[in-house]
Amino acid sequence: MTEVILSASVSSTVKMILWNLSSLIFQEFALREGVSISELEMLYSTLSLIQTVIHDAEERQSHEEAVKDWLKSLGDAACDADDVLDELLVRALRWKEDKGMMKKVRQFSSPSKLVFRFKIGHKIKEVMRRLDVIAKYTENFNFKMYVVSPRRRVERTPTDSYILIDSKVYGREEDRDKIVKMLTSSDDKDEISVIPIVGMGGLGKTTIAQLAYRDDRVARCFNLQMWVCVSDDLM
Structure with missing residues (x-):
């Protein structure tokens, strides 16, 4: 059960990162902030490649300890990558909200912008270094590669996930x-x-x-x- 939860979490995190990287507002803000677009493209490419072997890793982790360890390392690195992109995305959302205000534009041109660019750039480089190592290790396992089909639109009502429960929830x-x-x-x-x-x-x-x-x-x-x-x- 632990292995199933771990693999599901890794797969979901990787999907979310790829979705964020393809977001137009994310790309627009990254370009404006001076974040290296080439590094973000490399991150997308590396994770896209890794995504094709996650399914096979999930199947093999229960009887191959090395694969299980690889999947855990991927999960840790993916979570850190998600945190970095969340930091950038939150700032992007705030920028989009304020970009029509000259006062805010002046703030984004301040030294704080340079500090942010340096810190986020360093974090992206560190995440990329870890993911590159993880990607290279895939060669040792001879993983089967699965083509990830394009996302299909899911028809659902706007409130499917919001259940108005009357039962008590304890401990939260x-x-x-x-x-x-x-x-x-x-x-x-x-x-x-x-x-x-x-x-x-x-x-x-x-x-x-x-x-x-x-x-x-x-x-x-x-x-x-x-x-x-x-x-x-x-x-």
Whole structure:
């Protein structure tokens, strides 16, 4: 069971990274910030190659310890890559929200932009180094390569993943309260805020998001609330 959860988490993380890298707003902001597009393209290429062998690795990890270790190393590196891209994507979303305001444009031209560019560039290089090593190790395992079919559109209702449950959820009050506090904070009201909830599949991320969404304190703070679902193709 642990192996299944691990492989599912790795596969989902890699898919999400590839989707983020292909996002137009992500590419537009990366170019504006001076982030190396060639490095992002190399990251996409490396992960796309790795994605073709994940299925075979999943099948073999239960009886090959070396493959299991390889998959774990990939999972660790993929999570770090996802964190780096999340950092860039959150900044991109804020930039898109503010790009029409001259004051904000001046801020993006400040020394803080150079610091951000240096730090994010260093993080991307480090992630690329680790993934390159992991990709080279695929030659040692003679993995079967599977062609990843293009994502198909999934027809679903807008609220499929939001279940209005009446049953009690125990043991998540502290997590819920932390999120509610961030949502209702009076700081930076003029700027868009993104609060990520990360973790392996099955840990209850959607449940804790629902608890915060349905909390009376949140309802009193916002005139409008909207639950947006992400298609299964991206998960």
